[in-house]
């Protein structure tokens with residue numbers, strides 16, 4: 001492991017909930033995951049928020065507190081080592097809203113599904129640092145609209161930074177998906193974009209994802225192990241300048 005060529009210079013990485021599982025944060029679709037405990041339509045849709053904002057705030061407040069207490073694990077740390085030491089470009093796109101890549105020291109993470117530590121005004125689009133516990137009717141600090149919400153991309157909403165992500169995928173030499181079930185689009189379709197660009201495609205996951213047959217290299221096991229091994233092997237190939 002791995003067969004990834006060291007000549008590849010632009011690596012685009014997509015992370016999902018599985019990379020944070022060993023930090024104690026629950027995934028969505030594993031047994032006992034978040035979507036087994038909560039109805040998506042109640043807590044992760046604009047309609048759910050309109051119906052019962054208190055319930056939605058309660059859900060994200062709990063997740064915000066849990067994420068703030070969590071520590072990055074060896075998989076997050078390995079990706080920081082890669083971003084620091086890979087001679088080419090490394091683009092980190094995350095579906096995660098937890099901030100553990102930043103806690104590990106990664107900068108410029110593209111958060112396509114938003115961030116728990118941010119609040120968003122549903123009226124004017126202003127963003128600010130979310131308090132640990134958001135309240136119903138909290139106002140936007142810019143124009144005092146009473147429409148503050150968690151800055152999370154809900155089902156039925158457009159993920160963030162899509163143009164930028166597709167442009168990176170179009171130039172990728174390697175595309176690696178880590179800890180994601182491949183069930184949610186558009187992220188699940190990134191492998192196809194990368195393949196069209198001629199990139200080598202890699203999956204690192206606990207078990208095969210829904211799109212595993214579309215990836216060329218696959219390594220299964222806990223992210224703390226597979227990501228560290230993959231990164232170490234890549235960095236061993238880097239020749240000193």
Ligand code: APR
Nearest residue numbers: 016017018021027028029095179180181205206207222223
């Ligand atoms: N190491 C690596 N992978 C793991 C680990 C682990 N320790 N534990 C679980 N996994 C894998 C699971 O096998 C699964 O394939 O992580 C994946 C988690 O899948 P999901 O729960 O579906 O999470 P994700 O793919 O990130 O979900 C995508 O769906 O509900 C939305 O917005 C939410 O961003 C989320 C999106």
